[in-house]
Structure formats: structure tokens, C-alpha cells
Amino acid sequence: MQRGAAAVSVAIFLLLAAGAYSFIGVAQQPEVALENPDHTVVAGDQPTIEGTTYNFTEVGDGSATAQWTNESARYTAEWAPEDTVVYEGDNYTVAVPNQSDPTEFELREVQTVDRPTVEQNGTTYVIVEEDGERRLVERSEYVGEPTVHSFSEGDQIALPDNDNETTVASVTNETVTIEWFAPRTNEVSFEEGANATLGESGTPYLAHFEQQTGGTVLQLTTDYADYNSDVAAQQEFHERTNGLWGIVILSGLAAALLIMLAFLPSRY
Template sequence: MQRRAAGIYVAVFLVIAAGAYSLIGVAQEPTVSVENPDKTLSNQGQKFSVDGRQYNVTSLSDGSAKVAWTNQSATHSAALQNNSTVERGNTTFRLLIPNQSNPNRATLREVQNLTNNTQTVQQGNQTYVVVNGSGGNKSLVPVEQYKRQQFGEPETRTLREGNNFRYQNNSTTIANISKESVTLQWTAPKTTTTSLSDGGRVQLGPNNKTFVAHSEGSKVLLSQNVKAYNEQQAEIRHFQERIAGLWGVSILSFIAAMLLAMLAYMPFKG
């Protein structure tokens, strides 16, 4: 009697396992489809515009793309730190800013370097150059005095806000002078590259419009209907959760059937 009941339960569990497995086999997973995309990127070198800003497709492969746009008059800036050196032609200058809370100027002072065979000594806070005199006598000359004797007065240049300044082959303007640095600004082209990947969100155009990217074969589709895309992705996740549940039912039911069968028909003594 017990074996007969066990057989019934085994059959029930096997039917449940088979039913769940059959549902897995016939279920069709939903897919994402983008209807009427705003932009279709189909080849490298393709150009398209968003609110007047022109983009160029610089790469397109494996369902991803890179697009770039160039701002022809982008603002660039650089900061020259106080006491740093600046090359002007073949001359090295040191940037000196007055120790004030709001300085209105800075100075470029020529750097005069001693030769390698020049002997110096330090006495207190002063550096001296050892100068060989007639008869083997030696004298100590303050280093700044020695430099003026050898090279003359160092060249100096005054910098003020609004002045033009040549920097790294760019014609710049001195935008600000603080006690820490001198800020330079200039305009030059600047290229910005944006990467697009399947399901990724990007902002394009001067108004930062949001697009969702979707790969379709060798193409990348751009759509502003992010809500519809998210809803389709949610349907796919829900489907996958249900399929995972069916797999769980099928596997557990089969295991339960096997355990019942083994326990019911296990030989016993007595």
C-alpha cells in the first residue's frame, strides 16, 4: 500500500517536472525593439546633428560606437605657479608674484645659472662664489653680485591681467593673478568623444538631450523614448525570473520524485 501511494506521488512530481520543463521549451523571450529611432548609426565616418551640433561617428563595431564633436572656439586655461620657471625663446625665466592678498602684477625674472666649475660656499643664510685672485689669493663674492658681474642685470618682464602672453605656441591672455599663480586663457579647437553601448544612456547636443543606445546587427540606434526602452527591459527581466522559477520547479520536482522512489522501494528487513 505504501509503495502504491509512493508511486502515485512519484508520478505527480514527474508530471509537474515535465509540465514545467515543457513550458520552458515553448516560452518565447521578449526582445527589445526600437521603432522610429531618432538616429541610426550605420557606418564609420557618418555625420549627424543634434540641435545644430554636428557629430562624427569615429568608430562602429560589435554593437557599440564612438561619436565626436569639435568645439572650434573652446576655452582652455593653464596656471603658472609662483616661483616656477617659464621658457621664453632660449631664455629661462622665474615667475615671481608679490606676497600680497590681491596682487595686480607678477614678474618674470631671467634665471642666470652658474657654470659647473664655479665653486660656492654657504655662510649663514648667504651664498658666496669663491673667486681666485692674483697671487693665489681667494675672495668670496655674494652670488647675486657675481652673476651681475658675469652676465649683467637679469632681464625682467612685468605681467598684468589682460596682457597677452605666448604659452606653448598659443596666444593667451592673462586672466587672473593671485598670490599662488598666474592663470592663462585662450581659445582653440577641442574635440569631445562620447561612447555608445547597448542599453547605455548618453546626453548629446547643446541642450543635453538624453538618448538610449540600442545595437541592432551592425547598427546602433539612438532613441529619446527612454521610458519605452526601460519598459521592454523590465519585461525581459520579468520573463527571465519566471523561467528561473520554472527551472526550479522542474528540478526540485524531479529530485523529489527520485527520492520518493528510492525510499519507497528500498529493501527492508523483517
């Protein structure tokens, strides 16, 4: 009698496990499918999105990369006081006046001496040899007055190896900022479900990748509700599937336990 009752219970648990397992086998996960994406692109496409042209160099499974060019990107160079910079082919020292709010600075020529020097009584002398005679000439007299160039905020200033129009943007006690504008290539990345800011207005687009005939396509949308509803359906599917797996596992364990208990020797 004990084993007969156990057999019936085992059969019930096995039916539960089999039914749950069968349901898992036929159930299909809902897909994320955007109804009306704003843009659909593949590798090599060059769409113009809100005034900016993007070159999609890569579109793969779950990630993509696009490049775009800012035709008037701002570049800067910063000089600190006492820095040595090149101007018109020569070396100059940056000099900022000791003021609370300076608006100008100077480039002072770095003078070099091509002869030996000697210090006497705190004065530097250059050793000059002419016609077999040796004499000492004060360094300041030998090199002469240094060349000095003065600049104010807003002035144009030429930089070496830079064909762009460069301007003195600002002057402070710590930094002289030089600016110019030129093209700059930028890169933007896309990942499944992540936002990417595109266009001149900086609109955030949500990325979704889909397998279509011929390969992977990238879909961009501003309809977040459409995407999120599909993702929520997938999460609910996984939760229910996990519940069914729980039934399969628990039913199998219960059936095995009943079988073991049914074959225990009787005490009577």
C-alpha cells in the same frame, strides 16, 4: 498497493516536470525594441546631433565609441612663483608681488655666467682673464641688469610652440594662469541601457544596440519609458522561467524520492 500509489504520484510529478520543461522550451524572451528612436547609427556614420557632429568610429555588440571636436576648447598653463619658464627664447623666473590680491606679475631674466666664479666676503665675483691678467668682477656688474617683463590680467603673452592667442587669465599669490582656446577632440562611449550626454544642450540619450541586416546598429532615444517597459517585460519573463525551472527540479526530486521510498523493504 504501496507501489501502485507511488507509481501514480511519480507519474503526476513527471507530468508536471515535463509540462513545465516543455513550456520553457517554447517560450520566447521578449525583445527590447524601440518604437521610434531619435537616432540610428552604424560604424562610420557622422550624424549631427543638436548642433554637434559625431564620428562613430566603432559600433559593436553592446558598446560604441564616437568622437567629436570642440572647436574652441579652453586650455591653460599654470605657473607658480619662482618657476622658470621660457619666454621669447630665454629663461625667466616668475615673480608675483607680495600683495593680498595681486593682478600682475613679472618675468625676470635668468642670468647665467659663462666664466668661473668665486665667493669673497659674501659677494660673488666672476674671474675674468684678459691679456694674460686675471681680475675679479662683481657678478652683478658682469651680467648687468636683468631684463624684466611685466604683465597684468588680460594681457596677451606669447608661449613657445603655441601659435594660438594666449592671455593672462588670472594672477594669485600661488598661481599665474595663462589661457588659450583651440580645437580639442573628445570621445564619448555608449553602453547598452546607459546614458550618454550629447549635443550642445547636453541632452542625455539612452543607448540600445540591435542586430539588423548587415550588422549591429546603435539606437539613441530620449523615450526612457519605451525602453524600460521592454526591460521590465524581460525581467518578468526570467522570473517566470525561473519558477518553471523550480517546478521541473522539485518535481523530479519528488518523483525520485517516491521511487526510493516505494522500494524500501516493508517491516510487516
